[in-house]
Amino acid sequence: MAGSVKNIVVGGGTGNIGRYLVSSLVKSGHNVSVISRRAVVLNKIMKTTRSSSSHFLPQSAISWKDIDREGLPLDTDVVINLSGRSIGNPGPWTNSLKKSIESSRIDTTKRLAKAIEKSEIPPKVFISASAVGAYACDPDKIYTESDVPVIKGRETFFTDLCKKWEESSAVKEECNTRVVNPRFGVVLAYDTPPLTTLMPQTALTGATEVGTGDQPFPWVHMDDAVSAVNFMIENESVSGPVNVVGPQIVDNSQFTKALADACMSCVLKNMPLPAFVVRLLYGTERADNILLDSPKVQPQTLLDMGFQFQHQTIDTALKHVVSVLMESKDSGFDYSALKWALERNKKRKNAQ
Numbered sequence: 070m071a072g073s074v075k076n077i078v079v080g081g082g083t084g085n086i087g088r089y090l091v092s093s094l095v096k097s098g099h100n101v102s103v104i105s106r107r108a109v110v111l112n113k114i115m116k117t118t119r120s121s122s123s124h125f126l127p128q129s130a131i132s133w134k135d136i137d138r139e140g141l142p143l144d145t146d147v148v149i150n151l152s153g154r155s156i157g158n159p160g161p162w163t164n165s166l167k168k169s170i171e172s173s174r175i176d177t178t179k180r181l182a183k184a185i186e187k188s189e190i191p192p193k194v195f196i197s198a199s200a201v202g203a204y205a206c207d208p209d210k211i212y213t214e215s216d217v218p219v220i221k222g223r224e225t226f227f228t229d230l231c232k233k234w235e236e237s238s239a240v241k242e243e244c245n246t247r248v249v250n251p252r253f254g255v256v257l258a259y260d261t262p263p264l265t266t267l268m269p270q271t272a273l274t275g276a277t278e279v280g281t282g283d284q285p286f287p288w289v290h291m292d293d294a295v296s297a298v299n300f301m302i303e304n305e306s307v308s309g310p311v312n313v314v315g316p317q318i319v320d321n322s323q324f325t326k327a328l329a330d331a332c333m334s335c336v337l338k339n340m341p342l343p344a345f346v347v348r349l350l351y352g353t354e355r356a357d358n359i360l361l362d363s364p365k366v367q368p369q370t371l372l373d374m375g376f377q378f379q380h381q382t383i384d385t386a387l388k389h390v391v392s393v394l395m396e397s398k399d400s401g402f403d404y405s406a407l408k409w410a411l412e413r414n415k416k417r418k419n420a421q
């Protein structure tokens with residue numbers, strides 16, 4: 070299968086990581102279909118814009134109902150699931166939101182696992198997203214894939230979610246489908262969260278540390294996240310959980326400094342975002358699970374298997390993100406204001 074043209078189905082292929090991944094897969098010559106709740110609208114848009122668009126668009130969009138009714142398209146080689154209601158938006162994790170966060174990941178994954186099991190010729194690989202939230206936040210530990218993610222009694226909503234999410238991607242052994250669970254860290258690109266909020270704020274006024282700033286910030290550049298998924302498709306010996314984080318472990322304070330440097334701005338040292346404000350904005354559980362604490366994670370499997378990271382350090386990764394934004398044709402008020410602020414900062418820096 071390595072290197073050949075493949076038929077690839079991507080659940081959640083319309084999302085932050087999905088857009089970049091689908092574009093790279095189509096660019097490489099693969100036939101890609103996305104599964105989306107908005108399949109009908111997407112098909113209409115793609116039909117009218119395909120000839121004029123400079124983007125690498127998927128061949129088609131399929132609805133989840135189509136998957137339930139008709140199964141996977143014939144001759145599907147690779148299935149990927151990136152679906153999931155956002156975890157990081159402001160506001161507390163209410164019970165109904167938690168249910169929706171879970172079902173948007175677990176139900177979609179189960180539906181794909183079922184479709185794989187029903188296929189006459191099952192796909193070779195099923196890549197089903199997970200997150201570094203699978204690991205507990207033991208400050209003395211650097212987690213690799215061979216560690217028990219969380220010891221009994223230390224479970225949280227986030228660790229439980231990731232456990233159930235990964236378990237739901239299991240398919241019957243007789244399918245011979247390789248299952249991989251990329252445990253993504255925070256994926257960094259100029260047009261995806263959290264940088265869509267943090268970059269303008271940093272470029273315009275300065276960067277703020279969150280809480281004490283000591284909490285780890287597991288990150289990965291979008292280019293490397295996309296390459297890692299490509300690596301999982303092509304490399305038949307990869308299976309199980311795979312940490313998709315950059316090779317440099319940093320804390321929130323180092324991330325904040327690197328972002329300020331990349332935006333040629335400063336860290337507002339006297340104005341960190343205090344933990345109590347983060348808890349007020351996000352609710353205690355979400356704040357404590359995502360923003361005020363995170364695990365230290367190493368991409369051991371990728372490193373052991375010879376995966377080459379394009380962006381090795383948070384400094385170079387964020388500088389690259391800024392340079393891609395400056396070269397992009399993206400306009401609109403948000404991007405114009407951000408580009409203006411970055412140009413202004415550059416001039417100020419050069420004048421010093």
Ligand SMILES: NC(=O)c1ccc[n+]([C@@H]2O[C@H](COP(=O)([O-])OP(=O)(O)OC[C@H]3O[C@@H](n4cnc5c(N)ncnc54)[C@H](OP(=O)(O)O)[C@@H]3O)[C@@H](O)[C@H]2O)c1
Nearest residue numbers: 081083084085086105106152153154173198200253255256
């Ligand atoms: N981005 C990161 O930094 C990061 C870090 C760790 C883990 N992850 C995980 O990796 C996966 C992809 O991340 P992402 O940032 O690309 O995700 P995203 O853009 O927030 O969402 C991906 C797609 O999920 C679908 N979706 C949203 N809400 C849904 C719902 N209630 N029910 C069913 N589908 C829903 C949407 O597709 P349609 O509207 O087309 O149906 C959306 O385009 C997610 O599961 C995420 O948790 C991401």
